[in-house]
Amino acid sequence: MALANNTGEVEPVDPQQPAEGDKQGMPILMVGALGVVYGDIGTSPIYAFREALHASGEAVSRSDVLGVLSLIVWALTLIVTVKYVAFVLRADNKGEGGTLSLMALARMAYPKGATVILGIGLCGAALFFGDAIITPAVSVLSAVEGLEVVTPAFDPYVVPITLLILAGLFSVQRFGSGKVAVVFGPVMLVWFVSLGMVGLSHLVDDPSVLLAINPYYAVYYLATTPTGAFITVGAVFLAVTGAEALYVDLGHFGRKPIVLTWFWVVFPCLLLCYFGQGAFVLSHGGKPENPFFQMMPEWALVPMVILATAATVIASQSVISGAFSLTRQAVQLNLLPRIEVQHTSESQLGQIYMPRVNLIVALGVMLLVVGFGSSSALASAYGISVTGEMLMTTILLFVVMRARWTWPIGVALGLALLFGVIDSGFFLANVVKVMEGGWVSISVACIMGLIMVTWIRGSRLLFDKTRKNEVPLDFLAGNLAKKQPNLVPGTAIFLTSDPLSAPTALMHSLKHYKVLHEQNVILSVVTAQQPKVPDSERVKMETINDLFMRVTLTFGYMEHPNIPRALAICRKKGWKFDIMTTSFFLSRRSLKASPNSGMPMWQDRLFIGLARSAADATEYFQIPTGRVVEIGTQVAI
Template sequence: MAVADTGSEVESAPQADHPQHKPHSTPYMMLAALGVVYGDIGTSPIYAFRVALGAASASESATRNDILGVLSLIIWVLTIVVAVKYMMFVLRADNKGEGGTLSLMALGRSAFPARPAIILGIGMVGAALFYGDAVITPAISVLSATEGLTIIADGFGPYIVPLTVVILLILFSVQRFGSGGVAIIFGPITLVWFVAIGFAGLRHIIHDPEILLAINPLYMLRFLGHEPVVSLAIIGGVFLAVTGAESVYADLGHFGRKPIVLAWFWVVFPCLLLNYLGQGAFVLAHDGHVGHPFFQMNDGWLLYVMVALATAATVIASQAVITGAYSLTRQAVQLNMLPRMEIRHTSERQSGQIYMPRVNFLMAAVVLLLVLGFRESEGLASAYGIAVTGVMLVTTTLFSIVMIRIWKWPLWSALALTALFGLIELGFLVTNAMKVRDGGWASLVVAFMVVVVMVTWVRGSRLLFEKTRKNEVPLEFLAGNLAKKKPQLVPGTAIFLTSDPLSAPTALMHSLKHYKVLHEQNIILSVVTAPQPKVPDSERVKLEAINDLFMRITLTFGYMEQPNIPRALASCRKQGWKFDIMTTSFFLSRRSLKAAASSGMPMWQDRLFIGLARSAADATEYFQIPTGRVVEIGTQVAI
């Protein structure tokens, strides 16, 4: 197989893409944030209370203490995890305006001169668990919404799974058109959704105000103390109420902290509380019968409206997590944690609007397998919790590094806050781990496969770099010799892409060996990824003249940017070097890899790395180089 040596020696890490649009008013950004940031957590009331209460009651009916205890748990988990942890603290830990697991990892690594590998490993685990979450969210969200049809009529039961599959197939098939047009209505629909679920809950709270007692945390503590064994199963269900909270931080770069915080406290949080309390009041009024309170507490025509709104809301929540998976993959590629993949831009105005065919296909396949395998949202709930709690625990770990190393907080205060969040999330992780056999294995399998791929790619790339570097000639030595004894010179400029700017690129050596000519201008070009989302134009290009024949250029891109080499080189004119694409040829080294007996990796990992390299997107397209200006020269390397 052949792989291009393109030179992306990346050092750091990041989160999701954000569009480049003109500044909007705060109310507009709040509305937009509702559709993207809160779509996931906004659909949790469909299943969270039902699953948690079902675990609390041994029979079909729940007692008054069960209902108040579970509600109190949900209320205070939402308060501590989302309102306190994310809104008050984590959202302030932005990396040049960007948030998310990989951005936090990049921020943490930048605090250490040596950039320890353990932080990179933590970031990999967080990213892998996000993928586990990303494939379960569409499955459980759409499936739980369509299950509302069984409340309308029992005859809909056999059609729930087929209908869910059709909706998901349509959702994934339209991704190639971009989400820009649909996103315009995401915000208003989600706003209607939150108002509707808040109103539905308020109706039943008015009929039974006693349910407001659940706000008292004593009910939570008494419940946990009275039923310590049962509470382990309940806690896993309760945590479903905060699924999607990580999106709050991941989408920080899209909207900024202020609109996200205001949307939470003014709309999302009040409506979620009203709905959960309303579900509790409904169950109390029906002698503790659990059933499906989210849908059942809507009667008459309101039930039809709620089912339709729930379906729309779950599609929006799924769209948000699919887009997040594209963005995370793009960042991982930029950070050399994954091989290059095809990226299609679906908007001329917004750089964040991207579509990745391979990611879309893989996600669609896994999501459909989950729906067909579990067939019920309650079964998927077991698979959901582990991924979400794992990502949150990774965020807390990395956030502690930021507090201590970057914010310079006193050690005791940073550790106290880390302990508060960490112990809660660790407790949730342990309780969810008990559900591995019931479905939790699904997200762990997805995460494990992603970690294996990332570790293999990072390790294999490093070994390949070290192996090829041993056989390369120092660039300064070669340039000096060629300046003294010049070969035949031909007009124009040759640009050699390489990941090692100190050594002569393989393409240059083979060009001299076979053609025995040299261009009048020869550029040794390296592309690096900075540990920040975007790099200002003033820091994009670094020029270094070696002699009359050779010049070294380093192009730096942020991990949120799509590398465009011709456009970046055009900016070199400001530094005195004129780039003319029509007189320039790009030389790429292509290496045909073969598995070796002693590479430093097991044979299976060797073969996996070679397979990943074979599947990598073409460097010419990835760096947006005109195909007519590219010359590829290959060699064979055993690894």
């Protein structure tokens, strides 16, 4: 599979999807966005304010509370409202968002820096996987810890209950999120309304907390307590984790519903909750333990723990679904080997399930819960991956602003520096927590980065090595046309990543069987750097001679390749064939490590292991199994 710089045309609007201006569809999209987009950031009040105050000491002063609140308010304003809502959401790639979408957009806009941009995109994608493992663990664990506020007797059961909830969450992934998504939005709507009402009810405890809207208190806090403030900033960042979901899930809802939901529901409810927690702490002597649950009325405590647990499960679902989508994008862009994809909906292409990814994430999450044991301990591991990913987004956004939007260098650089300084500050504040748990994020990101780099490098070396031994297709086709071997009826389709060279399967077929089909098609599957490709651009056909034809099928990186369905388009272009008399020939390579491959021996073995773990090409390309012939070859890389 190869990359293609195919910009394509703007796709027509799906008539089944409500347009951004559709007033009837907008409320439905907004409620849906609450359940999918804002699940992560919506559960941050459970632990963000608590951890920020704990960083200031056991007993906090009035200036500490106002300083922390001011930092949270302005973090939400600058990072979410200004950076993501006002700018990043505009950088959509044919309606799709996310790190790899932004990377593809930047590569198209600035091809000279394609290699560097690829590296930045890889870093962002690798860091997201770290976030995907930590988010479910810290979110669900923090909600279940609310049982300790009900009665300390629940303390020994917090971890086991968390593990049971997580096991249930990962076990139902195979059924697809669509069957439970209908309740996600309404539950999160109740959650956000509850946050706002509880926070508003406690504002009367000390209305002066509203002074924290003034950024003076944030600046004063940072200036007067530089050492403690640096640690506090790392905890404050917990309030904006999940902001990246606004961009990742852009393709599901569109920009307008996400923006309206933020301003009408999420932002005001979050602010009310944080201000309410601040007023509660000030009115109770400035000794916070778990202010979010402590400020609940006694009658509402158990229902709120249940609602918080449901909200954190929804937040975890969003990240897990994001991991599936990002993995599929990485596979389509040839950054990872083929991985089994199961579609869980007949109508929604984006609803997918990846058994292997689900298992790996589940094991990672449960190991974190058992290893750290509390959300406070896990909070130290949370932050590095998200801040790093946001920093990569800022860099890629600058490339898009300058190269694609052609903004003046002063405007683009000024915004990039503003966002970059904020992101870098949060990143450095979280880096100091490496030994306390931050090593988890770095380890996961490094492992994923190593896997992707190894796959990219190994694939290129393998391609170059096999290409040296291959015969130019035009040369072979010309010779076979002059001196034809025995012809058998039917059509043979040879899959290859190099349409200019004769496929290995074709050469071995001629060598061993001494026959050739009446029609021979050299088929290549190409991934465009755009989410979807319209049918009008799906197929490219080229006749070489009476015996051979070259066909290129182009798919977007958000699409799952279906070769038979794509070949049906060829009928409309004049190529007549019968699928029942068509055979698909695939080359199956048996790889052997070689000291002269250009990679260290350990990386050779890692690449070979990844290649062996790749999903079967027949299933991946959805080719009828009864029409496939595989021919094996041995290659030393």
